[in-house]
Amino acid sequence: MKSLTECTVGCEGRIVKIKAKDPIKGRLVSLGLTKGSEIKILDHTLAKQTWEVESDGTKIALRDEEAATVFMEPKGSCE
């Protein structure tokens, strides 16, 4: 189990836990980021302050604080 911010671009896996509190959690869920959904890290800014992920055809941008609350089980090695 790794938080999104511990992963590198291109990393794929399945979300296992979201530690964010409501209402942010609710927002993540309504965008499709929920326990069990597949996720892929697409990009981050130079300073890794903002991240872009993809889940079920939807691309989502989130800040490092929010990204750090989403945990995934990576498929294969994600180094």
Add this chain to the structure above:
Amino acid sequence: MKCGNCEEQKSDNRDARGGVSGLKKIKVALAGQPNVGKSSIINSMTGARLHVGNFSGVTVEKKEIYIEKEGYEIEMVDLPGIYSLNAYTPEEQVAKNFLYNEDYDLIVNVVDANALSRNLIFTFQLMDMKKKMILVVNMIDEVEKQGGAVDRHKLEELLGIPVILTSAKEHRGVDEIVDYVIEVYKKNKPKNKLFYDERIEEQIEKLIRVLHKSPHFKDPDEARFIAIRLLDRDEEIYKTIHDLPIFIELHEMLGKIYKELEMEFDEESTSDILSNERYALSKALVMKTFKSPPKRVTLTDRLDKLLIHPVFGLPIFLFLMWLLFQITFEVGSIPMDLIDAAFVEVSNTIKAVLPSGAIQSVLSEGIVPAVGSVIMFLPNILILFLGINLLEQTGYMARAAFLLDGFMKRFGLQGKAFIPLVSGFGCTVPAYMAARTLKNPKDRIITMLVLGFMSCSARLPVYVLLIGAFFPASHAGNILFIIYISGAILGLIVAKVLRTVLFKGEPEPFVMEMPPYRFPSMKALSVELWIKAKLFLKKAGTFIAGASMVIWFFSSYPHNSQLVQNYEAKMEAAANEAQKVHLQNELAAKELESSYLGTIGKTIEPLFAPLGFDWRVSVATLSGLAAKEVVVSTLATLYAVGDADEKSGTLIERLRENISFKAAVALIVIIMIYSPCIAAMSTFWAEVPQWVWRGFYMIYPNVMAWVAAFGVYNLLDFLGY
């Protein structure tokens, strides 16, 4: 939702509504997540009349269309995009309020075929409402082109509501929506097909039994909806039951149910349990009805590789912004002179046609030039809005926010705040409106409060005049640049201060969908532009005309006929033309001095004295509140040079004679910081309903401007200037 006897009220309303034109009315709420193409559907419906207004009490735009068919008049309200009934942003709240409290007959839920499973989660929440409903699966063309498909009949069968596959772009299925609306309206409500896990349903049943004890929730469908929303931790619904006699019993039971379910499902909240349920349901539905296209690298993926590249992303963004402002001001300035000339012509015609007097001069000197000077900016504003709309509709705006969020966050702002801030260099009015793209009210207020520090184009004439008078020509460009940059830096610093002092707390989270890049619909763009132009012209014709009348009145009255007679006599006796002009200017200045505005100037003089201003500079400063360009013309009149523009050599000489260098710099500082023009202030007023922020907005920039000017004045004094 609020009333137990809604049914009767509804039918009453219906009769009243139907009576006017003899047509039966059907009111439809068009709901869906953002970026699903709801507006495109509305825009491409055949035979629709568009009406644009505001949702009551808020400045969120409300688009409605009216269609007449088969003896029905169908009113369709385009609700703001909403991801979930657990509303998060103010715009979502507007949509939610409408869905909960308004009187409408059925819901048309639009979903994006490309992201069906995510969209269906919201569909399930809507289905809980037990309203008559139609599901519109939009952008089906994109899915089919890639080899995917949606099994419409299967989806209809599983959901129990009609499903229409549409593509607004190809005008496919769009007009079918109306036929279905009429058909569904005539039919009875369909049976519920949406059930959750047995353990959840058990608890819902328990809640319904308690709810039924209240006369408000006798309707089983409504009671079920309330019960589900309570499990989903919907605060609004909680508030509606809060004042009911059954509250205590319900509250106790809820506490128990929450605990039981959370234990059983091992989740933190019942809301999570329901989310998981809906997610699982939607996955299952999609599996049965959706043939997903083979995965491949899309255009969006490829564009994103470049446009949000960690290194190249920012320079590309800056270039696009630069281009937008270049076009805005280069192209926008072309019709400016024409508009100006047209209004001068109108003014002259009025002078020629009407007998001279108060009415003639309020029209030709007060209202027409003022309205003209505002309408002159219409081309700029339209181009800027077209550009911003293009950025938004293509999906690039989300990328810009992504790129800038890190930088803006350091100043307590959001990535998206960049757009209104940059627009502020053009004109503060559209910039305030552009701040609507900020969903979070705190972010929006902070952005709007610092927007005035981005020097707008109307301040340019004042800067040019003062720099010309008090700085060597070789440095003029640099000084101007310093003024603009220091305004922007000041804005960012103030934003930071506001965030730490007045809007304390966690920085607002930034979680945003990055919609796929799309070619914008030309029709939608032109409709948007037309609406903007209409609203702007309406404002210019009403508010600005009124305000300019007031300013004109204060500067023209009371009339001193004694003074005029004296000068007329002197002018008769004048030896040559030059002397005559000189006397005329002097008369204008004297008249202004004895006008209400002059009296006000004398009164406020002590306030500006510490900055080295005399009453004339004080009045000019004050008049800048009407419009910044007015500062130049007021200075010109008050120093009796007549119709001088900012390049006038004589005015520059007069300024040098009458104003010290220190005071001039102080004036520049004031112009840079204090309240923007009346048009901008009234826009702020309209956009921000809270009196606290309206009051704060009226005071703090002016206090800050004074303090900063005072500081600069004394610093220069100390340095020996």
